[in-house]
Amino acid sequence: MKKFLIFSPLLISISLLTGFNADMPNELTAQEKKEGWSLLFDGKTTNGWHLYNKGKMPSAWIVQKGELYCDPTLTSAMHGDLVTDKEYENYDLRFEWKISKAGNSGVFVNVKESKDIPTAWASGPEYQLLEKTHYDYNSNPKKRAGCLYSFQSQKNAATDKPVGQWNQSRIVQKNGKIQFFLNGTLTAEEDFKSEKWKKMVADSHFKTFPEFGKYTKGHLTLQDWAKGISFRNIKIKQL
Numbered sequence: 680m681k682k683f684l685i686f687s688p689l690l691i692s693i694s695l696l697t698g699f700n701a702d703m704p705n706e707l708t709a710q711e712k713k714e715g716w717s718l719l720f721d722g723k724t725t726n727g728w729h730l731y732n733k734g735k736m737p738s739a740w741i742v743q744k745g746e747l748y749c750d751p752t753l754t755s756a757m758h759g760d761l762v763t764d765k766e767y768e769n770y771d772l773r774f775e776w777k778i779s780k781a782g783n784s785g786v787f788v789n790v791k792e793s794k795d796i797p798t799a800w801a802s803g804p805e806y807q808l809l810e811k812t813h814y815d816y817n818s819n820p821k822k823r824a825g826c827l828y829s830f831q832s833q834k835n836a837a838t839d840k841p842v843g844q845w846n847q848s849r850i851v852q853k854n855g856k857i858q859f860f861l862n863g864t865l866t867a868e869e870d871f872k873s874e875k876w877k878k879m880v881a882d883s884h885f886k887t888f889p890e891f892g893k894y895t896k897g898h899l900t901l902q903d904w905a906k907g908i909s910f911r912n913i914k915i916k917q918l
């Protein structure tokens with residue numbers, strides 16, 4: 680009992696600083712509700728989400744133990760990226776994720792869902808999620824966790840947690856200006872309305888996708904990947 684009394688204030692302080700509470704996953708505090716936060720994942724269902732260009736249907740995205748998990752072993756299930764039903768423009772998004780060994784996934788922003796756009800990544804820039812034993816980790820620093828995928832190395836060095844542990848991520852976008860955070864560290868910044876961004880896209884392999892990076896409003900999307908990825912505590916506050 681004495682140990683609990685000594686250490687619980689520290690845990691509370693950490694929770695307030697990060698915006699996550701490991702003891703109450705997928706729940707909002709009274710203060711968060713007052714501030715305007717809402718859950719994008721209720722910990723029980725995939726309500727509010729659907730497969731990109733496929734609509735609401737059973738898929739490899741399942742809910743288990745309060746986690747939104749993309750199960751790579753479900754080979755007979757429908758696979759695909761999971762998209763929010765709603766579009767978002769100015770927001771503060773926070774989420775936790777854990778990934779398998781050598782896993783590679785991501786969260787796409789400003790995705791335009793259209794039959795003319797074959798995949799979510801053909802329009803939406805990516806917050807990269809990568810486990811450090813994946814070959815991309817050392818071969819390309821622009822593909823490490825927390826990066827604006829393939830465009831920038833981490834703005835400030837941030838370390839992802841070991842396999843099986845939860846990472847805390849944050850994406851803030853306002854008026855086209857976006858920031859990525861990984862475990863409390865700012866890892867990327869960009870202005871999607873700037874000429875600089877347009878040139879970066881034009882000089883990249885994404886130039887062959889005419890809708891890529893054009894939007895500052897769209898769906899949020901969780902990337903399906905063969906190794907498996909889990910999310911929880913996905914919450915958003917519109918700014």
